Amino acid sequence: MSLLSPEWTGLLYLVAAVCFILALRGLSSPKTARRGNLIGAAGALLAVITVFLSARIENIPAILIAIAVGSAIAAPISRRVEMTQMPQLVALFNGVGGGAAALVAMLELGSSESPWTKVAVVFTMLVGAVSFSGSAVTVGKLQGLISSRPLVFPGLALVMGGIVLAALVAGGFVVATGAPLWAVILLVIGLVVGALLVLPVGGADVPIVISLLNAFTGLAVAASGIVIGNLLLVVAGTLVGASGTILTRAMASAMGRGVSGILFGAFKGGSTAGSTTQSDRPVRTSNPEDVAVLLNYAQRVVIVPGYGLAVAQGQHTIAELATTLEARGVEVVFAIHPVAGRMPGHMNVLLAEANVPYESLREMAEVNPEFKNTDVALVVGANDVVNPAAKTSPGSPIYGMPILDVGDARQVVFLKRSMRPGFAGIENELLYDPKTSLLFGDAKDSLTKMLGAVNAL
Amino acid sequence: MDPVTLLTVVVLAVFVGFEVVSKVSSTLHTPLMSGANAIHGIILIGAITVAGQSLNPWLLTVALIAVVLATANLVGGFVVTDRMLKMFAPRKPAGADAKDATK
Numbered sequence: 001m002s003l004l005s006p007e008w009t010g011l012l013y014l015v016a017a018v019c020f021i022l023a024l025r026g027l028s029s030p031k032t033a034r035r036g037n038l039i040g041a042a043g044a045l046l047a048v049i050t051v052f053l054s055a056r057i058e059n060i061p062a063i064l065i066a067i068a069v070g071s072a073i074a075a076p077i078s079r080r081v082e083m084t085q086m087p088q089l090v091a092l093f094n095g096v097g098g099g100a101a102a103l104v105a106m107l108e109l110g111s112s113e114s115p116w117t118k119v120a121v122v123f124t125m126l127v128g129a130v131s132f133s134g135s136a137v138t139v140g141k142l143q144g145l146i147s148s149r150p151l152v153f154p155g156l157a158l159v160m161g162g163i164v165l166a167a168l169v170a171g172g173f174v175v176a177t178g179a180p181l182w183a184v185i186l187l188v189i190g191l192v193v194g195a196l197l198v199l200p201v202g203g204a205d206v207p208i209v210i211s212l213l214n215a216f217t218g219l220a221v222a223a224s225g226i227v228i229g230n231l232l233l234v235v236a237g238t239l240v241g242a243s244g245t246i247l248t249r250a251m252a253s254a255m256g257r258g259v260s261g262i263l264f265g266a267f268k269g270g271s272t273a274g275s276t277t278q279s280d281r282p283v284r285t286s287n288p289e290d291v292a293v294l295l296n297y298a299q300r301v302v303i304v305p306g307y308g309l310a311v312a313q314g315q316h317t318i319a320e321l322a323t324t325l326e327a328r329g330v331e332v333v334f335a336i337h338p339v340a341g342r343m344p345g346h347m348n349v350l351l352a353e354a355n356v357p358y359e360s361l362r363e364m365a366e367v368n369p370e371f372k373n374t375d376v377a378l379v380v381g382a383n384d385v386v387n388p389a390a391k392t393s394p395g396s397p398i399y400g401m402p403i404l405d406v407g408d409a410r411q412v413v414f415l416k417r418s419m420r421p422g423f424a425g426i427e428n429e430l431l432y433d434p435k436t437s438l439l440f441g442d443a444k445d446s447l448t449k450m451l452g453a454v455n456a457l
Numbered sequence: 458m459d460p461v462t463l464l465t466v467v468v469l470a471v472f473v474g475f476e477v478v479s480k481v482s483s484t485l486h487t488p489l490m491s492g493a494n495a496i497h498g499i500i501l502i503g504a505i506t507v508a509g510q511s512l513n514p515w516l517l518t519v520a521l522i523a524v525v526l527a528t529a530n531l532v533g534g535f536v537v538t539d540r541m542l543k544m545f546a547p548r549k550p551a552g553a554d555a556k557d558a559t560k
Contacts, residue, residue: 020496021473027492027538028481034542037492041535044499051502057509059517066508066521067501070528078536089537090491097497097530103523104503107516116460214494221497222470226463228503234463235470240497242474247481247490254483336484344486352544363483 009054012046013232019043020236024243030358047232083350084310087343088142091210095135098217101224102128102190106183108227115175120226122171122186128220129190130197131213137198138206138213148206151199160196167193197263202397204384205262207343208251212259215244254338254402283419286437288446291378291413292453295321298375300331302367304404305351307341308381308417314444315354318380321451322356328454333360335367335377335404337385368405377409381416381443387428396426412436415446488541495534501527 004012019039026036057063074093081089105124112118140146167189173182201209218240225233252259295301303322309315322332334356340347348361362370371377379386389396390403406412407430414431416438430436439446481489504527508520 016499020499021477023492023496024474024477024489027489028478028485030482030485033485033488034539037488037495037535037538037542040492040496041539044496044501044531044535047499047502048505051505055506055509057505059508059511062517062521063505063508063524066524067528070525071532073525074529074533075536078533078540081537083541086487086491086537086541089533090487090494093498093530093533093537094494096526097494097500097534100504100523100527100530101497101500103519103526104500104507107507107511107520107523111510211490214490214497218493218497221500221503222467224500224503228506230503230506231466233499233503234466236496236499238467238470239474239477240493242471243478243493244490246475246478247486247493250481250483251486254486338483338486343490344483346487348484349487349541349544361484 003053004050006054009050010231012050012054013230016043016047016050017232017235017239019046020239024239083353084307084313084341085143086349087207087210087346088139090343091135091138091142091213094210094214094217095132095139098128098131098135098213098220100128101217101220102126102132102187105220105224105227106187108224109174109178109180109183112178112227117227118175118178120223121183122174124220124223124227125174125183125186126167126171126190126193127216127223129187130194131217131220133191133194134198134209134213134216135194137195138210141198141206146199148202150202156196156200160193163189163193163196201262204339204398207339208248208259208262210343211244211248211251212263215241215248218242218244251339251344254344283431284434284437286413286439288439288449289453291437291439292450292457294376294411294413295325295330295378295450296328296454296457298330300333300370300374301325301376301378302333302335302362302371302374302406302409304335304337304377304379304382304386304406305340305347306337306380306382306385308383308415309443310341310347310350310381312381312443312445314380314447315350315356317444317447317451319351319354319356321447321454322360324451324454333362333367335364335406336361337364337382337404338402340382340385364402364404371405371408374409376411376413377406379406379412379414380447383416383428384426386430387426388430389426389428392429398426406430407433410435414438415443416440417442488538491534491538491541495531495538498527498529498531498534501531503527 020043023036023040026032102125105121109121141148170186174186218237222234222237325332336347338344386404386406390398390401504523508524511517511520
């Protein structure tokens with residue numbers, strides 16, 4: 001029995017869809033973002049209550065238990081995970097969503113009659129499976145379980161072509177026969193395609209791929225809405241697919257990359273491979289006390305935070321160092337590269353967590369012309385985003401990526417763990433510049449020593 | 458569902474999707490991606506519908522797996538986004554709110 005008429009169900013789903021639109025809109029501005037997210041959650045809750053009241057639902061206890069299990073797994077992880085591991089978590093949730101869409105479509109295959117619905121089934125299964133396994137590979141790369149370097153083998157393009165052809169054939173059989181066996185084969189092929197698509201992507205481009213797979217899952221959800229005849233799924237999925245596409249393009253352009261170049265660059269041969277001739281040229285090393293003196297007597301310091309800072313959990317220490325220096329009359333600002341950290345905006349989140357005031361965070365376009373008037377540029381755990389190779393060497397994988405022009409500052413100090421190149425795996429010329437000094441060690445450790453030295457001055 | 462109505466809905470939704478995120482600053486890219494990620498967790502209602510119609514225990518099992526996965530996407534997505542956004546809240550004098558978040 002159902003408590004709600006189809007009309008009421010449709011209206012409540014419409015309200016939920018409007019909530020999702022308002023959520024995305026709210027998320028586009030810092031002031032309204034949190035409220036926007038809550039509106040989205042309210043819409044989702046409304047939709048879930050509606051589905052229970054609208055259709056004949058059997059097995060309600062089992063479904064409620066499954067929902068409880070899913071929540072019990074996801075909520076604690078989401079609350080506890082370190083902010084630095086946020087990108088992995090988003091990728092993980094995206095992947096399971098894609099997997100769920102693929103399973104829903106597969107189960108509906110038996111009850112779908114028209115060939116068009118079956119085409120939608122095939123689309124959902126394929127895209128959902130690609131999103132699932134692709135996300136799994138991105139999680140592996142970000143978590144360091146799989147090498148973040150592009151994984152390419154000879155004949156990859158050929159294998160990829162063959163597997164896509166196989167997917168089309170299997171999809172054709174699913175539409176023609178509706179046989180469960182072909183559906184399972186299709187699912188497996190989708191999983192292989194997802195893995196092969198993401199493995200060749202270089203580490204620095206992984207965030208963009210997460211965003212792209214997010215849009216994929218949106219499309220899969222939209223198609224699953226066509227399969228089970230639910231307009232809310234169609235609207236919500238399409239919204240995510242469209243906004244995800246725009247977001248992916250925005251992220252890619254922030255890094256000066258094209259989306260197709262990221263995905264298929266490796267197929268064309270070595271575009272993301274990078275030449276890493278680790279040289280043993282001399283570098284100027286420094287110690288925490290010297291750097292402290294340098295900072296204390298500077299007029300203007302620009303701090304360039306990178307992922308290394310986040311890994312070392314040094315964001316609180318650097319916030320304290322900035323406050324201390326400011327109390328001594330030094331002007332301190334943070335220069336945030338659009339892709340500092342692992343995802344665009346990631347570093348803003350990390351520094352906000354450490355109570356760095358929003359006003360001292362500067363975006364790249366704003367801060368770049370000011371490096372000329374800067375006494376010290378303090379680069380903490382960042383490398384690729386300040387690498388002049390992006391401007392000077394056309395052969396480099398990061399060529400064309402906008403960078404922070406720290407080389408214009410009078411002095412540059414790098415806090416690094418080692419001479420190892422960054423995530424993109426490219427040597428940084430700036431490290432050998434005469435005005436650059438390097439302070440090796442764990443970022444938090446070095447910062448703590450520097451803070452102590454500044455306080456002692 | 459009438460195919461033309463469906464197409465109309467899809468096309469309009471595409472334009473709305475393009476429009477609402479067209480002017481977002483790079484600062485909010487991560488939370489926005491995470492929020493959009495939570496929204497497609499609404500596949501949960503699809504999973505519930507399918508599980509609610511399964512009579513065969515094997516198919517029910519697969520459907521319940523889909524329910525678990527979709528719930529993880531939906532609940533986890535919104536919680537994680539909220540946690541990120543908590544940090545964009547205007548500074549309170551002693552940062553009372555943000556202190557909690559670091560725990």
